[in-house]
Amino acid sequence: MNSIAELGKFFEQRAIPTYSRENYDKYLNKEGFVFNVPSIHITGTNGKGSTAKYLYEIYRSQGYKVGLFSSPSTTTLFEMIQANGKEISSEEYLSLFNRLEKDFEKYELSTFEMQTILAFTYFNECGLDLAIVEVGMGGYIDATNIFTPCLSIITSVSLEHTAYLGKSVSEIADNKAGIIKRDIPVLLGKLEETAMFAIRQRAKETESNIVIVDDFHNEVVEKNKITFDYRPYKGLELSTSATYQLKNAAIAVEAVKMLQDKFVVNEDAVRKGLKTNLLPCRFDYVKPNIMVDGAHNPEAMKALTETLAKTETRPIHVVFAAFRDKNIDQMLISLGSISNDVVLTTFNHKRARTEDEYFLYLGDYKFVDDYLAYIKELEAQYPEDLILVTGSLYFAGIVREALLNDK
Numbered sequence: 469m470n471s472i473a474e475l476g477k478f479f480e481q482r483a484i485p486t487y488s489r490e491n492y493d494k495y496l497n498k499e500g501f502v503f504n505v506p507s508i509h510i511t512g513t514n515g516k517g518s519t520a521k522y523l524y525e526i527y528r529s530q531g532y533k534v535g536l537f538s539s540p541s542t543t544t545l546f547e548m549i550q551a552n553g554k555e556i557s558s559e560e561y562l563s564l565f566n567r568l569e570k571d572f573e574k575y576e577l578s579t580f581e582m583q584t585i586l587a588f589t590y591f592n593e594c595g596l597d598l599a600i601v602e603v604g605m606g607g608y609i610d611a612t613n614i615f616t617p618c619l620s621i622i623t624s625v626s627l628e629h630t631a632y633l634g635k636s637v638s639e640i641a642d643n644k645a646g647i648i649k650r651d652i653p654v655l656l657g658k659l660e661e662t663a664m665f666a667i668r669q670r671a672k673e674t675e676s677n678i679v680i681v682d683d684f685h686n687e688v689v690e691k692n693k694i695t696f697d698y699r700p701y702k703g704l705e706l707s708t709s710a711t712y713q714l715k716n717a718a719i720a721v722e723a724v725k726m727l728q729d730k731f732v733v734n735e736d737a738v739r740k741g742l743k744t745n746l747l748p749c750r751f752d753y754v755k756p757n758i759m760v761d762g763a764h765n766p767e768a769m770k771a772l773t774e775t776l777a778k779t780e781t782r783p784i785h786v787v788f789a790a791f792r793d794k795n796i797d798q799m800l801i802s803l804g805s806i807s808n809d810v811v812l813t814t815f816n817h818k819r820a821r822t823e824d825e826y827f828l829y830l831g832d833y834k835f836v837d838d839y840l841a842y843i844k845e846l847e848a849q850y851p852e853d854l855i856l857v858t859g860s861l862y863f864a865g866i867v868r869e870a871l872l873n874d875k
Contacts, residue, residue: 495575512623522720526741535599584611608646625663645670710751712771749864762861766798790859813839
């Protein structure tokens, strides 16, 4: 492969509508691939990316050599793979792919399978102390699920990807519980009982100890800042006013406590790591009057709108786009609780919901083709208001990149 642009087109062609691990497992078995970096494995409907980022920064703050593999929020490939505070370079990425391309083609691996092997190979060769690994989707058959971690984390469980993971919360929880390994502890966010039952069953089978995240206390929300207590720490600080991040930060702190015997972390490192800037498109003010947020399911949208109701006094104008497999009914209802100006749009992705696919909603919502032109119109017409871009992590990432590059 001669360029990153060429590689990007190749990955786009190899994305698959349905998933089976048959080819991937053949590759792993016949080529003898092993991921041998001590790792924390994280899954969940929402919060897994932010939890992973908090852990990455906490352990980096302690001085450990740490890698982070996460799902992308924008069009760049490189943000998926980070080590010691830096994204993998385009030269490193292309060189690594070219080295492995023959096997990728031989076993006809899917895009995310290739991206996972690239990340794990890179981490194997970086001399890391620890890697933080976020699943792509689900757990049991996810391409990342090929190693025994130090700790498994399930942040949340709600209905998502029902065509792949299951038709009920219980089935989805069972799928996510596939990352639980024998005798390895599992840390859970606050889950509903149907999800807990499925996870307890898996933990019992694998003789894995379950820990449920404790409550945080005394939270105080200010502009771009939250302080809170989580035992044993007082006055921990987050560099965001997104209250839904409190749950993710609490999980990260609890994970660090659970692994103190393997990876010692002092209080200063915990505090410094939590104050990091979050991943892009999480309650992300790209401009003072424009926010992009990748809320892409009902649970995430509810958390976003509840937070905005508490933190924003300005009128809010919403530009919304989503993938066609998402439950947008509840998402739009949540948005209606904070705005009476919600506009639908689409974006350049084969899974993006088109105007025709919004037909049930066009009687109640306006549709625009050119979302960037419309955002500029809103800026000019309502300079004192807030413009919220949401509905899809990918869409939020595209808009974020376009706005930051529009000098």
